[in-house]
Amino acid sequence: MADQLSFEKPIFELRNKISELKTFTAEKGIDLSGEIEKLESRLEQLEKDIYGNLNPWERVQIARHSKRPTTLDYIERLFTDFLEFHGDRLYGDDKAIVGGIGRFQGQAVTIIGHQRGKDTKENIKRNFGMPHPEGYRKALRLMKQAEKFKRPIICFIDTKGADPGIESEERGQSEAIARNLIEMAGLHVPIVCVVIGEGGSGGALALGVGDRIYMLENSTYSVISPEGAAALLWKDASLAKRAAETMKITAPDLLELGLIDGMIPEIRGGAHRDVDQQANEIRVYLEKSLKELGNISELDLVQKRYEKFKNIGEINHVSGPIAVK
Numbered sequence: 001m002a003d004q005l006s007f008e009k010p011i012f013e014l015r016n017k018i019s020e021l022k023t024f025t026a027e028k029g030i031d032l033s034g035e036i037e038k039l040e041s042r043l044e045q046l047e048k049d050i051y052g053n054l055n056p057w058e059r060v061q062i063a064r065h066s067k068r069p070t071t072l073d074y075i076e077r078l079f080t081d082f083l084e085f086h087g088d089r090l091y092g093d094d095k096a097i098v099g100g101i102g103r104f105q106g107q108a109v110t111i112i113g114h115q116r117g118k119d120t121k122e123n124i125k126r127n128f129g130m131p132h133p134e135g136y137r138k139a140l141r142l143m144k145q146a147e148k149f150k151r152p153i154i155c156f157i158d159t160k161g162a163d164p165g166i167e168s169e170e171r172g173q174s175e176a177i178a179r180n181l182i183e184m185a186g187l188h189v190p191i192v193c194v195v196i197g198e199g200g201s202g203g204a205l206a207l208g209v210g211d212r213i214y215m216l217e218n219s220t221y222s223v224i225s226p227e228g229a230a231a232l233l234w235k236d237a238s239l240a241k242r243a244a245e246t247m248k249i250t251a252p253d254l255l256e257l258g259l260i261d262g263m264i265p266e267i268r269g270g271a272h273r274d275v276d277q278q279a280n281e282i283r284v285y286l287e288k289s290l291k292e293l294g295n296i297s298e299l300d301l302v303q304k305r306y307e308k309f310k311n312i313g314e315i316n317h318v319s320g321p322i323a324v325k
Helices: 004-028 031-053 055-065 071-078 118-127 133-148 166-170 171-187 201-205 226-234 239-247 251-259 276-292 299-311
Strands: 080-085 097-104 109-114 152-157 190-202 212-216 220-222 262-264
Touching: 004 055, 031 166, 055 190, 055 239, 071 097, 071 109, 071 201, 071 262, 071 276, 080 133, 097 133, 097 276, 109 133, 133 171, 152 201, 166 171, 171 201, 171 299, 190 201, 190 251, 190 276, 212 251, 212 276, 226 276, 251 262, 276 299
Parallel strands: 109 152, 152 190, 190 212, 190 220, 212 262
Antiparallel strands: 080 097, 097 109
8 A cells, every 4th residue: 555654564464354354244244253353453452562662763754654644734623714824025935834823722823834745746836845945934924923913823843854955045044044043032922833744954943943842753853864864974875764763853752852842642553544633632732832831921931932942952061072961
């Protein structure tokens, strides 16, 4: 099947076997309920064993799944009255970032997120979810608007990284990302960020300076892709699996390191298996965060955000190289 990952092969084979037996039973009228029940029990255990013990590279594969829910999928399920805004008022509209205003359980909010495609045509339209500088400037425009009207900001992060092309550099890619980091740090409204797929490098961080940062269980957040890290460290991109295991880029790893505030449980097998249920899981965290942050004054909000990022990573001077914890 097109949506089957390599490590899922035993699961899909068993599912197909169960399906074949059910079809045979319906067509021939032979009672095979006992055999089917045993296979379904075996399938349940197999799924627990495989999905409950995913290694970092397998999580990377799930995060990159072609059918993984996107920002617009979650907007459709989590918000009402969504109105998308376009353009950065400087150059044009970047379809790799979507944003606008909507309501979350009756409360007006600003929603911004990376948007990739689910097929070749849409991926070309969305530049595979890799924003140009005008995309980040559009995001910043919406953030400043949210601050003006005192609306909380919710960011969905899902990108391999910012567009690396010459034209993006000519239009100020690095400056646009840096500007977002500076401005987000000082916004006087709550910011909740959720990594829903891949969170790659500065392209992800430009939407990631938040008061609360969450990751879906099978998402990733890193300064570089495993392939890129492997190419730099060992001159061999095929060692991506090894890189993924050493980089600490998964939600469980980053939660343990204290770089994120929480890990949102994911549907067994990946968020694409049940988008509605996955949206409900995200809803719980958004509701809790907005309630908590809504009780903090504007000045305290900015101060706590500053302290949050200032305290990420303890640097100890030792004899020799600097040790970073």
